[in-house]
Amino acid sequence: MSRKRVLIIDDDARNIFALKATLKARSFDCLSCGSAPEALDLLKTGEPVDAILIDMMMPEMDGYEAIPLIRQIESRKETPIISVTAQAMVGDREKCLRAGANDYISKPVDVDRLLRLLSQL
Template identity: 50%
Template sequence: MLPKHGQVAIDLATTHQPDLILMDIQMPVINGLEAMRQIRRLPGLGEVPMIALTALAMTGDRDRCLDAGANDYLTKPVKLKQLASSIQQLLSKAV
């Protein structure tokens, strides 16, 4: 399921206990940065790997995403091999 805004992402993470989260940064209501911060504070979700995705890559965005709790940062359009590699690396570390 693709959340329409950050609160939906937070709610889904809470109810579904994901193995990995792909977080869009540009979302209404609660943006992806704040959603990642909130998810990191939730019991049982602090260590879930998160990949931040953004189409509006600006100077400093990578650092802001990592500071908010992302384990990796990818810009759109995402290359499938790059995404698959990032997912594989993060999930192998989580085991």
């Protein structure tokens, strides 16, 4: 069985480091991008990615804007996207799902929940 490959999109290097360390320790391969435009460029190349974790609050282009653009890439229409955000207000999950995310997880990330979400891929 091949290892699942996760793309982490976050403007905070500390978040990328923590997520990568957590996922790599559980046999995931990880890629990362520090901005949504960088991630869009990577995703357009056809780079193999089994799931995307995207921070919803980033400068330049946030996750709400980026997710629909990711979905416009033919090879990414069905790629699972999990929004990761510090926002945990009523209605935030629904807003993420309306943007095109498959699911939502708030920061600080509950590792067990994240692993459950990724195991459903």
